[in-house]
Amino acid sequence: MGDDDAMQFDSIGYRHQIPNPAWYNPFKKRKGAGITNVSFSIPEGSIIGLVGTNGAGKTTLLRAISGILPLEEGTVKRNGGVLDSDALRSLVGFMPEQVRWASLGTIRRTMTEFAHLRGCSVQSALDVLTVVGLKNRMDSSLDSLSQGMRQRLSLGVALLGTPRVLVLDEPFNGMDPVAIDAFKRLLRTLANKGISIIVSSHHLAELDHLIDTIALLHRGQLLAHGTTDSLRANLGFEHMTEIVLERQIEEEILDAMDVLEHTEFEGQHRYVIESGHHQLLEKLVANNHTISTWRVVPPTLIELLCAATGMNRETIGMNVEQSSIIPFRTVGGEEE
Amino acid sequence: MTPSKRMWRLAFALSKQRMLSTRMLIMLPILLLFVPGMAWGFADPNIQLPAEQLPTNGTEVMFLASIGIVFAGTMAAVLIAHDGISRDRLSGVLEVRLSQPMPRWRQGVVLMLGHWSSIALPVAVLLVASMMLVGYRSGMWVPLSDAIIYIIAAMLILWWYTAFALLASSIAKEQGSAIAFSIGLWFLFTLLWVLFTTLLAALNGVAVGDTQDQGYLVFEGRLDLLSPNGVYHHILETRLDGVDRGVSALGAFFAAILWTLVPVYLFQRRLNRLVP
Numbered sequence: 001m002g003d004d005d006a007m008q009f010d011s012i013g014y015r016h017q018i019p020n021p022a023w024y025n026p027f028k029k030r031k032g033a034g035i036t037n038v039s040f041s042i043p044e045g046s047i048i049g050l051v052g053t054n055g056a057g058k059t060t061l062l063r064a065i066s067g068i069l070p071l072e073e074g075t076v077k078r079n080g081g082v083l084d085s086d087a088l089r090s091l092v093g094f095m096p097e098q099v100r101w102a103s104l105g106t107i108r109r110t111m112t113e114f115a116h117l118r119g120c121s122v123q124s125a126l127d128v129l130t131v132v133g134l135k136n137r138m139d140s141s142l143d144s145l146s147q148g149m150r151q152r153l154s155l156g157v158a159l160l161g162t163p164r165v166l167v168l169d170e171p172f173n174g175m176d177p178v179a180i181d182a183f184k185r186l187l188r189t190l191a192n193k194g195i196s197i198i199v200s201s202h203h204l205a206e207l208d209h210l211i212d213t214i215a216l217l218h219r220g221q222l223l224a225h226g227t228t229d230s231l232r233a234n235l236g237f238e239h240m241t242e243i244v245l246e247r248q249i250e251e252e253i254l255d256a257m258d259v260l261e262h263t264e265f266e267g268q269h270r271y272v273i274e275s276g277h278h279q280l281l282e283k284l285v286a287n288n289h290t291i292s293t294w295r296v297v298p299p300t301l302i303e304l305l306c307a308a309t310g311m312n313r314e315t316i317g318m319n320v321e322q323s324s325i326i327p328f329r330t331v332g333g334e335e336e
Numbered sequence: 337m338t339p340s341k342r343m344w345r346l347a348f349a350l351s352k353q354r355m356l357s358t359r360m361l362i363m364l365p366i367l368l369l370f371v372p373g374m375a376w377g378f379a380d381p382n383i384q385l386p387a388e389q390l391p392t393n394g395t396e397v398m399f400l401a402s403i404g405i406v407f408a409g410t411m412a413a414v415l416i417a418h419d420g421i422s423r424d425r426l427s428g429v430l431e432v433r434l435s436q437p438m439p440r441w442r443q444g445v446v447l448m449l450g451h452w453s454s455i456a457l458p459v460a461v462l463l464v465a466s467m468m469l470v471g472y473r474s475g476m477w478v479p480l481s482d483a484i485i486y487i488i489a490a491m492l493i494l495w496w497y498t499a500f501a502l503l504a505s506s507i508a509k510e511q512g513s514a515i516a517f518s519i520g521l522w523f524l525f526t527l528l529w530v531l532f533t534t535l536l537a538a539l540n541g542v543a544v545g546d547t548q549d550q551g552y553l554v555f556e557g558r559l560d561l562l563s564p565n566g567v568y569h570h571i572l573e574t575r576l577d578g579v580d581r582g583v584s585a586l587g588a589f590f591a592a593i594l595w596t597l598v599p600v601y602l603f604q605r606r607l608n609r610l611v612p
Contacts, residue, residue, distance in 0.1 A: 016611075017611075060549045063427050063431070063612075066435045067435060068431060068434045068435050068611075068612060069611065086437060086439060089435060089436060090437035092435070093435075094431070094432065094435035095432075097429075098428055099427060099428040099429055099432060100426075100427040100428060100429075101427070101429070102427065105353070107463070109349075112349075113346065113349060114432070115444070116337075116345055116346050116349075116355040117342075117346065117433065117436035117437075117438045118436050118437060118438075119337075119339070119342065119438065154432070156434075157432055161437075172378040222533060230526075301442055330608065
């Protein structure tokens with residue numbers, strides 16, 4: 001953790017209370033799924049991609065670091081000092097997964113209200129609308145906004161009061177590719193201005209060309225955090241190449257490489273192989289193959305999870321099903 | 337701008353928004369009918385009331401008309417505030433609100449003040465209009481001190497019901513439960529309380545059939561301290577002559593303070609622990 005970190009999260013944890021009725025207390029609750037022992041830091045102006053399957057704890061983690069959920073364990077630090085919940089909320093701008101902004105109110109009224117809640121001037125709040133491209137719709141009714149515009153409004157509210165860290169929960173949900181592209185460019189601009197951004201997604205591909213580092217979350221625990229390359233190196237991950245040809249590759253060529261996947265569809269043969277076979281292209285051309293696709297395939301989330309946990313796809317799938325019920329690690333020496 | 341000033345501004349904006357809402361437009365005719373309408377009716381010099389209890393002054397007319405506040409005013413407060421939190425929770429706005437630096441207790445005060453004032457202001461205006469109508473129609477003008485107590489009492493009962501509705505809204509995960517909880521509470525205190533009181537009195541051997549029986553009146557008066565409507569009437573009765581239901585004026589004011597603070601404390605406690 002360096003001095004240029006916008007914020008440091010040290011062993012933070014939060015477990016949801018779930019109903020556990022008993023005959024003597026129908027309202028009894030017990031600790032359920034959540035996050036535990038999560039530590040990472042976010043440098044100034046960098047973008048972290050928080051990835052994990054459904055129920056991995058992404059939203060819980062984001063809510064905890066936004067000061068919405070109280071931290072049950074661990075601390076959040078900035079410049080060496082521990083931040084309390086109020087200080088945390090004043091430094092973090094939070095954009096939830098989906099906000100259905102709808103009422104008879106206007107964008108101007110919403111921004112004014114949140115400016116008061118945030119403690120910043122109304123004028124600065126209205127200026128934020130220029131950044132998110134809603135300046136011309138300032139007096140539009142919230143009911144008239146498209147999904148993309150609602151997401152922009154949510155981002156605008158998160159940007160109020162110039163937060164040091166921007167926390168975005170699945171911001172691309174419900175957005176078309178054009179809007180996603182514009183949104184990504186906007187996030188990069190904000191990061192270049194020094195705002196640190198944590199963005200969650202369960203699709204790695206969505207975060208392509210956006211994030212500086214990946215944090216891999218599974219069953220409430222941070223399995224790995226680093227740049228894409230360092231993560232691949234740490235997890236023993238090799239680049240994969242996808243090749244699509246009009247006919248099957250000859251046995252003698254196949255024997256010399258690691259084929260991870262082979263499928264045939266409409267007369268086309270698709271191979272996924274581990275990268276690093278430098279003479280392969282030469283051999284295929286020499287054998288008169290017509291190659292329609294040749295591209296490096298980034299690892300999928302499920303492959304990263306398999307590599308990080310050592311489990312296979314089937315087991316990972318089972319665990320995803322159960323992840324909202326059973327914590328991955330025993331907490332306090334007792335499985336709950 | 338200081339945090340307190342921001343809080344007031346937010347409360348004012350919320351109050352304005354609720355006051356101009358469609359549901360307020362729907363409730364306004366009902367309030368008009370129940371508050372000044374009832375006062376106008378009870379001010380009729382030729383009115384025929386059960387047990388030949390004719391009002392002899394303006395304060396008594398307003399006491400009889402207070403049933404309009406109990407029925408329509410409290411219902412309006414519940415309908416205004418029942419989705420104060422649950423609506424935002426459903427839409428995801430609550431999450432955004434709770435992530436703001438303004439502490440939750442301040443946000444709670446904004447919700448209470450905003451919702452309460454949106455119904456309290458129209459009701460206060462209608463009450464003043466009612467007193468004017470009573471004076472105009474019967475020539476019995478309500479003394480200023482009584483008028484002030486009657487308006488304060490109405491504001492208090494609206495505050496209590498607003499607090500119940502917001503508490504229900506913070507507990508409920510969806511709109512249906514929120515309104516069922518709030519209306520259920522209103523129904524209990526407004527309609528079922530008489531049944532509850534009578535049943536308890538009967539179980540305690542009090543002469544239930546005789547409404548003039550002092551034992552029953554005292555029993556009912558004391559039990560009324562457990563109901564917001566009862567406490568409201570106890571406060572009003574402090575301005576009437578010859579009413580003895582076993583509860584002193586001090587007791588009524590003390591109960592009013594408890595009814596003002598306890599639901600607000602519970603609401604703030606709930607808001608503080610709220611998970612969106």
